[in-house]
Amino acid sequence: MKLPTPPLPRALKPKPGRPGSRPPGNGDANGTGGNGKVRDLRPGTPDGNGERPSKGGPRVDRERFKEQALEVPIGVAGWLDERSGMSPFVRGLAYRKVPRGTNWWYTLGSATMFAFVAQAVTGVFLAMYYNPAPSEAYESITHITNDLFLGEFVRGMHKWGSTVMVILIFLHMARTFFFGAYKYPRELNWVIGVVLLVLTLAMGLSGYLLPFDQRGFWATVVAVNINASAPVMGPYIADFLRGGSEFTATTLSRFYSIHMLIIPGLIAALIGAHLYLVAKLGTTAPPWLKAEKAKALNQEEL
Ligand code: HEM
Missing domain, CATH: 1.20.810.10 (Cytochrome Bc1 Complex; Chain C)
Structure with a gap:
């Protein structure tokens, strides 16, 4: 007899996308594809656009590639951000507007x-x-x-x-x-x-x-x-x-x-x-x- 698959622990269940993010399956704001796994979005991979940014090859849609790359949690910063959600705060601090004429x-x-x-x-x-x-x-x-x-x-x-x-x-x-x-x-x-x-x-x-x-x-x-x-x-x-x-x-x-x-x-x-x-x-x-x-x-x- 085939045993039923045990339910996933809560932590491993795919998380619902954040408001404003793309629906699961098409990839969410974390670049996880909605299934909890991080998608490999590099050109030439199944999740990427199948194109290589080589000189003689087909033209890569740079803007789309950049957008996708931004979605992928990168290294340590991505790891930390996924767990602390601090990137909006850091970004807000680093890119906050300062008045014209700000000086020494x-x-x-x-x-x-x-x-x-x-x-x-x-x-x-x-x-x-x-x-x-x-x-x-x-x-x-x-x-x-x-x-x-x-x-x-x-x-x-x-x-x-x-x-x-x-x-x-x-x-x-x-x-x-x-x-x-x-x-x-x-x-x-x-x-x-x-x-x-x-x-x-x-x-x-x-x-x-x-x-x-x-x-x-x-x-x-x-x-x-x-x-x-x-x-x-x-x-x-x-x-x-x-x-x-x-x-x-x-x-x-x-x-x-x-x-x-x-x-x-x-x-x-x-x-x-x-x-x-x-x-x-x-x-x-x-x-x-x-x-x-x-x-x-x-x-x-x-
Ligand atoms: C350990 C001491 C202090 C530290 C580390 C500190 C740090 C800072 C920093 C980094 C800023 C933003 C950048 C700048 O405007 O320089 C700031 C702004 C400010 N600080 Fe301080 N500060 C200190 C003491 C003080 C004191 C003694 C006063 C006045 C009694 C003060 C009043 C202010 C005010 C009003 C602002 C806002 C400035 C603005 O909006 O243009 N701070 N402080």
Whole structure:
């Protein structure tokens, strides 16, 4: 007796075509031919047009060939896209329209992001050797600087990189301010930006204590005391930062965790939200273009 064919598991069943795609059998938007298998659309194959793009051979319908080739998931990108559906997002981001007159000032946000990534990468390497115990911290920093391969270089990049990031963030903020990019509908992105600025400055402050040298220690004592003088919340913030009413070993490990976990995590999440809004709302046209447009409209009205 012939056994009936078992039903296909759900994952292997041919998927219905997406709205707007060609009906199954004629090939769907994935180039699967509607049967789950990827069709070989190269010329000369049964699914292709049977023509070879050779010099003397028949003319290949290039446009159709290109269209078909686009349907076939290509390599890694296709594999990823089939599973994540991220290509519309990536395409939207890469091909989004930017206003006429976009110039170098618009690169400051990306430059700030690059500075943040560089801080994160160099910070990870420093964390491999840094020891946040009061008796070890300074030793571990001198070990990184004097004994490790490229240690001084990586530490220097991290130290000067923090200053570069602060300068870039201020320049980026100035650009958005002077181009009027904080106005409707971008107010929320401006507010996120302000939080990013505060967090970046807090990164600098919390990192300053970590080498645990005289300068870092006393600078932090002063900064925490300034915080303590703020009305109402001040003393509580200072106690939280110190991990009690005195500077102890807990203060150092607390600053370390704030510096390498809490703030970078918040910054990364907020950069994600910031970029989402940039992609969604687009960038603002330079003010001189807006002025030109307004002038042209006024003249039309006259
Ligand atoms: C870690 C810090 C930051 C990163 C990585 C970052 C990144 C970016 C990027 C890549 C863009 C799009 C390109 C550009 O216009 O430069 C952008 C746009 C924008 N950023 Fe930032 N940003 C940061 C901080 C700030 C700060 C501090 C502010 C203001 C307080 C701000 C306000 C804005 C606004 C309003 C836009 C939209 C610009 C427009 O529509 O023309 N950002 N940001």
